[in-house]
Amino acid sequence: MAVVTSIFNQAGGVAxxxxxxxxxxxxxQAGQRVLLVDFDPQxxxxxxxxxxxxxxxxxxxxxxxxxxxTKESLISVLEQAIVSAHQMDLLPANRRLGKAxxxxxxxxxxxxxxxxxxxxxxxxxxxxxxxxxxxxxxxxVSALTASNGVLVPVETEYKSWVGTDLLLETITLVRREIxxxxxxxGFIPTKHTRTKSQHQRxxxxxxxxLASVGMVFDPIPNATAFADASEAGQPLMLYDRRHxxxxxxxxxxxxxxxxxxxVGELVAATDVKQSTSRNSSKAKVKS
Numbered sequence: 001m002a003v004v005t006s007i008f009n010q011a012g013g014v015a016x017x018x019x020x021x022x023x024x025x026x027x028x029q030a031g032q033r034v035l036l037v038d039f040d041p042q043x044x045x046x047x048x049x050x051x052x053x054x055x056x057x058x059x060x061x062x063x064x065x066x067x068x069x070t071k072e073s074l075i076s077v078l079e080q081a082i083v084s085a086h087q088m089d090l091l092p093a094n095r096r097l098g099k100a101x102x103x104x105x106x107x108x109x110x111x112x113x114x115x116x117x118x119x120x121x122x123x124x125x126x127x128x129x130x131x132x133x134x135x136x137x138x139x140x141v142s143a144l145t146a147s148n149g150v151l152v153p154v155e156t157e158y159k160s161w162v163g164t165d166l167l168l169e170t171i172t173l174v175r176r177e178i179x180x181x182x183x184x185x186g187f188i189p190t191k192h193t194r195t196k197s198q199h200q201r202x203x204x205x206x207x208x209x210l211a212s213v214g215m216v217f218d219p220i221p222n223a224t225a226f227a228d229a230s231e232a233g234q235p236l237m238l239y240d241r242r243h244x245x246x247x248x249x250x251x252x253x254x255x256x257x258x259x260x261x262x263v264g265e266l267v268a269a270t271d272v273k274q275s276t277s278r279n280s281s282k283a284k285v286k287s
Contacts (some may be wrong), residue, residue: 002035002125003260004118005185006147010170011163012134014155015190017044018226020131023151025235026246026253028087032126032261035082037091039114039143040133041098049085050233053094056083061096063117065103075120086235089125101138110138111178115146126261136170144174149185149260154206156192156199156219161206168213184214185260188252192219217255218248 007020017040024034038045038060043053053059058081068074082089104110118128130143144150150171154160175182187210193199207216221244229239236243 002122002128003149003256004122004128004130004147005256006130006132006140006143006150007153008132008140008144008150008167008171009153009160009163010134010136010140010167011155011160014134014153014160015220015226016040016134016153017048017131018230019151019153019188019190019220020045020129021048021230022226022235022237022249023253023256024088024127024129025086025237026249027127027257029237030253030257032257033124034088035091035121035125035128036088037118037128037130037143038093039097039130039139040093041095041139042133043093043095043097045131046090046092046094048230048233049088049090051083051085051090051092053092056081056092056094059096060091060093061100063091064097064100064113071120074117078117078121085233086238097139104138104142111142111145114142118146136166140170141174141178144171144182145179147179147182149183151185151188152214153188153190153220154202156189156202156206158198158202161202164210185256186215186217187213188217189219191222193222215255217252220248221245 007016009016020036024036028034036045046053058077060081063074063077063081066074066077068077081091083092084090104113107113121128130147132140132143152167154164171182171184187206189203189206192203203219210216223243223245225240225243225245226236229236232239237246
């Protein structure tokens with residue numbers, strides 16, 4: 001069964017989509033079957049994988065909001081929606097997904113709609129990574145409800161760090177009221193620059209204050225290569241297979257694999273062949 005994992009932070013610009021894409025690809029290089037779910041109406045993950053969101057006739061919105069009389073009818077729509085790129089599958093999104101929050105407002109079991117939609121796919125994949133929107137609204141709650149665990153990217157800037165308490169309160173509420181099995185897989189410092197003193201202070205605070213809540217992984221460095229790779233519709237490992245940022249991604253993926261699946265070492269980034277396909281001061285937080 002797939003390990004369903006939300007990449008979640010209510011703040012924007014913390015590299016959620018970039019992390020989802022690159023973590024997914026790193027896992028795929030370990031032989032894992034990976035499904036990425038773009039659950040953000042902005043559709044950034046869809047764009048980063050080289051697709052034009054409005055050119056896709058079926059998206060996650062259609063699979064989420066459809067009325068299905070049978071499991072087979074749901075699977076049929078899912079298969080129409082899923083596209084493939086770089087040895088991963090993707091449930092894409094566009095701005096139509098933004099309507100779902102309003103349309104689901106009066107629905108029964110609205111928080112569980114995504115979980116029910118993903119259920120037929122769990123035996124087809126090893127990992128399902130959900131790129132959450134930058135909000136604490138219904139879409140994010142639905143993603144957390146559907147997940148086994150959550151990874152929290154936190155930019156090593158003070159403005160991002162100060163929102164961590166509210167984020168943890170949301171996770172705690174979902175765990176208490178809806179999904180008692182939800183775990184915090186860890187916190188990922190992102191967009192980190194070692195030469196910036198504020199970044200170093202925030203990283204130190206994360207390691208000191210969040211270690212009792214979840215693992216704090218190695219920081220992902222701030223690098224323009226991530227944006228360049230996304231512009232090219234590629235994971236960083238394909239765009240620049242010797243980039244220093246790949247070390248942190250590989251460490252993250254290896255830890256997740258060994259902790260949650262028992263899989264051993266990943267292949268080295270330098271062993272991955274290039275692909276020619278574009279599309280194929282803060283109060284202590286509480287647990």
